[in-house]
Amino acid sequence: MASIPVECLPESFYLPFLSDLARARQPSPIRSLFPLEATPGLLSLLAGKPNPTTFPFTSFSFSAQAPPVEDGQKAAGEIALTLSGAELADALQYGPTGGMAPLVDWLHGLQETVHGRLRGEGWTLSVGSGSQDLLSKAITALLNPGDNVLVQSPVYAGVIPLFHSLNCTQIEVEADADGISTESLRAILEGWPVGKPKPRVLYTIPYGGNPTGATATLSRRREVLQLAREHNFLIMEDDPYFYLFYGSERTPSYFAMERADPSSAGQPVGRVLRFDSISKILSAGMRIGFASGPAPILRAIDGHTATANLQPASLTQAITHKLLDAWGHDGFLAHTRGVSNFYRVKRDVFEAAMQRHLAGLAEWSAPQSGLFFWFKLLIPGAEDSAQVVRTQAFERGVLALPGTVFLPNGRATPYVRAAFSLLTPEEVDEALKRLRDTILDARAASAQ
Ligand SMILES: Cc1ncc(COP(=O)(O)O)c(C=O)c1O
Secondary structure, three states: OOOOOOOOOEEEHHHOOOOOHHHHOOOOOOHHHHHHHHOOOOOOOOOOOHHHHHHOOOOOEEEEEEEOOOOOOOOOEEEEEOOOOOHHHHOOOOOOOOOOOOHHHHHHHHEEEHOOOOOOOOOEEEEEEHHHHHHHHHHHHHOOOOEEEEEEOOOOOHHHHHHHHOOOOEEEEEEOOOOOOHHHHHHHHHOOOOOOOOOOOOEEEEOOOOOOOOOHHHHHHHHHHHHHHHHHEEEEEEEOOHHHHHHHHHOOHHHHHHHHEEEEOOOOEEOOOEEEEEEOOOOOOOOHHHHHEEEEHHHHHHHEEEHHHOOOOOOEEEEEEHHHHHHHHHHHHHHHHHHHHHHHHHHHHHHHHHHHHHEEOOEEEOOOOOOOOEEEOOOOOOOHHHHHHHHHHOOOOOOOEEEHOOOOOOOOOEEEEEEEOOHHHHHHHHHHHHHHHHHHHHHHHOOO
């Protein structure tokens, strides 16, 4: 890839963005010396690493699909993969805080290929125990208790408690079928009280937003980046549904756009902290996610890991790397296209059932990525879906989530989130019939 020279924000730029806790954190006395163990000729008496010859495992063999050859086609056959010798020893041993070198290197290459962000251009990458682990550490690294934070709303229910636990004020930025609303974001920032410090962080889910399934358009992304520069905030781009996109036109990530979009020309790079996850494409149980972004923030996240859980699990990193290395970047990307096609079909089945059973009883926009339908119950006089979903729908044998749990400040809402990833077409049909009966009952009750 031809490299266009890039200007990065200097390290000193990030100091005011780091929380007091991140700035005060002392490096781990042992882990901070780990890199020195690679010094040629050095005899290390440093860490209490157990001797792997005492471990009972002699090899890990597993099979996986062969790399897909054609887009959307499942691979023909399987490949057999084994961790043994030095690879096995590394997989069973303590490893680097931010992830094992071969996996980190493979993922760096992926970010170069997919987002055009080249190594050595002011960003680094760390692996975590799922992206949730990295999100929670990033939030601790960037926010002080009581800070204001800009949060796309509705939002992934898993981050709300993180902001709550820091007692942060969550400033809700509206979102619609085109993703985050820049009108809402601009109004918040331009109307911000003079003298009160502006939020330093925006949390957004740009692809297949959980819960809405909406994907931010190119023009919205451009404006968000522009606003980040004007009002000096960082963008936390939480993107676990990036590879599940099944909409019509793919938009580049914020991470890519701040580097190469024409609207970013002449602007220094380094406002985006990107979160990826293998949970929806390779395995959720491996617990592997990775964060890519400015080196000082990744150092703060690693500092937290070094004291909280030392590192992500070596074994699942080694298994993941073995598979990815065998597939290569092209094989991985072909696999992800197969996964997104799988969910496109599921989305279509679910939407057809919505049309059959809920037309006139609910309103929705079809998701472009992700695993969820977000829909509004049309029950006259009912401002909140919580009672209907938690009690009446459950009693009729269908479980979904009331929209209020996705609103940072817990407002009432007539929306509901339904995951369509697992059910068969017959089960979807039955689930939506049950929901239809529930809504009809609720409408009849509200008419009395
Ligand atoms: C928006 C969003 N971010 C983060 C996560 C956590 O993902 P992981 O399994 O990588 O921790 C999820 C999981 O559903 C999610 O929807």
